[in-house]
Amino acid sequence: MIAFIGSVFSPWYRWSGRREPQNHCCINMVTTGTDGRFTMTDRGRSALRQSRDVFQVGPSKLTWTGKELVIDVDEWGALPKLGKLKGxxxxxxxxxxGVEVRLTPDAGHTWRPFAPIADxxxxxxxxxxxxxHGYFDANFGTRALEEDFSFWTWGRFPLKDRTVCFYDATRLDRSKVALAVQINPDGSVCxxxxxxxLVKMKxxxxxxxxxxxxxxGAHPAGVYSLLEAPFYxxxxxxxxxxxxxxxxxxxALDLVRFRQPVLKPMLAVRVPRRAGWTHRD
Structure with a gap:
């Protein structure tokens, strides 16, 4: 599940010139299996509500209670598996x-691992x-991903007494990000x-x-595919x-492919635009 202000994978946001991120917000939820759904509706400014503890986009919202992040989902699956996803x-x-990591020297892209160890x-x-088990992190950026990166991989792996995260990326200037961090159960990060x-995989x-x-000498391998796209x-x-x-x-994210104009109409099929929304309360 990903919540966006300025939906980086939305063709509508790209076509708009990326001038108004609040006018292209989204709560993206993906489930798998026989009844799996892909939901990623690009919504307009009227759908967005923000406060200190609540982030709402249309009918779905995230609420921080002080101890838990509660995500109420009310979305509609995109093609090819239409249907409601609610709960x-x-x-x-x-x-x-309390960690924040610069992914570019000018902090144009930043990674914030809020809670890499969670239930x-x-x-x-x-x-x-x-x-x-799960995790909660965030990325912030002042530019499009494809303006600074050509490729990246990210991984979060739980171990018996800690969690490790790997961030490896190639910037367009061919410089590298090679970040490896360990997060302990008390929230300390080193x-x-x-x-x-770094090992290549299938x-x-x-x-x-x-x-x-x-x-x-290890041989990493996929156990279960959760989402596959021409660039991701x-x-x-x-x-x-x-x-x-x-x-x-x-x-894994191939941003050279993502930059190709032909992908944007393909994405529009999976990412519908709903500019108008009226909150009832």
Whole structure:
């Protein structure tokens, strides 16, 4: 689930010239399986409401209670699987970090790992009810991703006594981001001085290249595909870190492909535009 102000993957935001991010906001929810849905409706300014503890876009909203992030979802699935996706997700952080990381030297892009260790309860209709572990992070930017990056991968892998996150990216000027951090249950964060090597993996069905960090000699592999696109992949990944086998979230983003104009009309089919919205209260 991703909440956007200035929906970076919206063709409508791109076509608008990216001048008004508040006029292109969205709550993107993806579920998988037989009853899986993809929801990513680009909504106009009238749909957006913000306060200290509430972020609302149209019929869906996120509420911070002081202890939990409560996400109330009321969205409509895009093609090819139409239908309602409605319910609630509750994320309870084990701790909240105070870390912010510059992904470009001028802080034009910033990563904020709010709660890399958290517990999640999901109750979404149709057919999605479970509890497990999860995370909550955010990215902030003053420019389009494709204006600064050509490719990146990100991974979050839970271990028995901590969680590790890897951020590897190539900027358009060919400089690199090679970030590896360890997050402890108390919320403390430290950079890993000698991260494991970066290993290439099998490409996706769209031939998006993938790579991740793992112990020397390990063979990371996808366990379950969550979202595949011509420029993007999100999957559960099995790998080995410090001798411990783990399954975590992994994504790969090819921004050279994303810049191609032909992709924008394709995205518009999956990302409908709903400019008008009237709140009833």
């Amino acid at each position: 609630r997700v509750v994320l309870t952080p084990r701790a909240v970090t 999640v309860e999901v109750d979404l209709a149709p057919g999605h009810k479970w509890t497990g 950079e890993i001085d000698s991260p494991p090597p 490409r996706t069905p769209w031939f998006v290249r993938r790579e991740t960090r793992c112990d020397p 992949s999100r999957a559960l990944m099995r790998t080995t870190i410090d001798g411990e086998e783990t399954v975590g979230m992994h994504e």
